[in-house]
Amino acid sequence: MTIKSETLLTLPLFSGLTPEENTRLLANSRMRNCEGGAFLFMHGDTIVNFYVVCRGIVQIFRATPDGHEVTSDLLIAGDSLNADEIITKQDTHNKNARAVDDVLLLEIPTSWMLENLSNFDHMASHLMATLSDRLHSAQIEAEHQSTMSATQIVACYLQRLCILYGFDPDGFELPYSKTLIASRLRIELETFSRALKNLRDEGIEVDGTHVSFTDTQKTSDFVCDQCSLSEECPAHIELHKTSQNITKYVA
Amino acid sequence: MTIKSETLLTLPLFSGLTPEENTRLLANSRMRNCEGGAFLFMHGDTIVNFYVVCRGIVQIFRATPDGHEVTSDLLIAGDSLNADEIITKQDTHNKNARAVDDVLLLEIPTSWMLENLSNFDHMASHLMATLSDRLHSAQIEAEHQSTMSATQIVACYLQRLCILYGFDPDGFELPYSKTLIASRLRIELETFSRALKNLRDEGIEVDGTHVSFTDTQKTSDFVCDQCSLSEECPAHIELHKTSQNITKYVA
DNA sequence: CGACACTTTGAAGACGATCAACGCCGGTGG
């Protein structure tokens, strides 16, 4: 499996690199294939690599003391797996990462990343921006968790999904199983199922895996500003475009 | 109000600066005093400054559509107020910041921060580490929110409070009002009050504002690993030491 | 002393989790 240099350049993260740095990046990174169900790394493993998803879906999750699995995130092409672990005091992963379907990863040693952060404008600024965005999202989501009903949370999630993946609001298919989404939203599958029924009243029709926003006005009154279809998030749009580029080049 | 240069050097964030850079930092920053209740900035305001708390308590909060206030964080000396807003696409604050008591702040223009991030090792690495830590904490907390009972959440919080502030586990006073803590934990004041009663069974005695861990064994069985007294978090300890240094020098 | 903010306590209600049963579908094996 070879990587075209243009591929890496399409990632915002590497967009500031000089041609020379890019060459060294290619020499130090490699593509890794993971079949569905395989662990990319586990909680407690030593941190050695930084990963970027190029194709497929990766589930980030943590195990509670009682053995229950809690999904922290679902990542798609263009997402970095563990940007927060490049610079950290601890040397072991604080979460599990598992391939949901067949996944293609860009694998770069964290040591190499660290050495090449020295020029801020080349990579570090992008990395910091990513961390800032993630932090902001995490805080918004925590706020949602405690102020909105399960139905509202699901509505917001579907909206963001549609924006992030660039789906057609008039009709699209859920990209993951309902079990996975429920876990991601930290609600039970049963609650999720019931929430989907309630959404009909709010202008969101869900039948099987098919979703369609039937009454945009009603929906936007219901979901939070941050997740509204009307408000396009530039970062997400860009990310999605990048994802498409990567899958195109790497294939 | 003058700032001794040693004061700034005690902040991990600025520990990599050269003497020359430090001089420029002093020239470009200033101390700001805020009395209790005053807003440092509001949601929607243009982002112009980066702030570090030197004394007092700052409440970060957001308003829900229905007018309710949700506390995102409570910051003490040594904490940066808006590290995530130095590098971000949006140019307006995404949260409110209010002085709880009388607060002393270090105020630095974000433009200056941006210009001086260019050498990664001097400041940016510390900033990134801060963001990573925050992100990790936010994720852990979101996980707690959905997997633990209110009583457990309170127990974990008291443990972390004790570690972070360097209090004596055998007995210390709550640094904020119960209303504020409840808001921070995203639970109702009534629930918080009842949780404190339940904690007696878990080896945590709370009477008025006085807290004491009476049965360390029992407590550590009850709270999550991350928040256990037994496990000392180096970053927090360091932060607390820094806080003490700042308040000492700046006074 | 009285006003006021903060906290506690009680009772009722809402919401989501949990448990249990069932329907649906794709795969496997006889």
Next chain:
DNA sequence: CCACCGGCGTTGATCGTCTTCAAAGTGTCG
């Protein structure tokens, strides 16, 4: 070809926990 199974999703009933509303208690400060 059909019977069986397991994963997935739905639906119903019940239960526990947190929120909500209401009232009373506690403390401080004028």
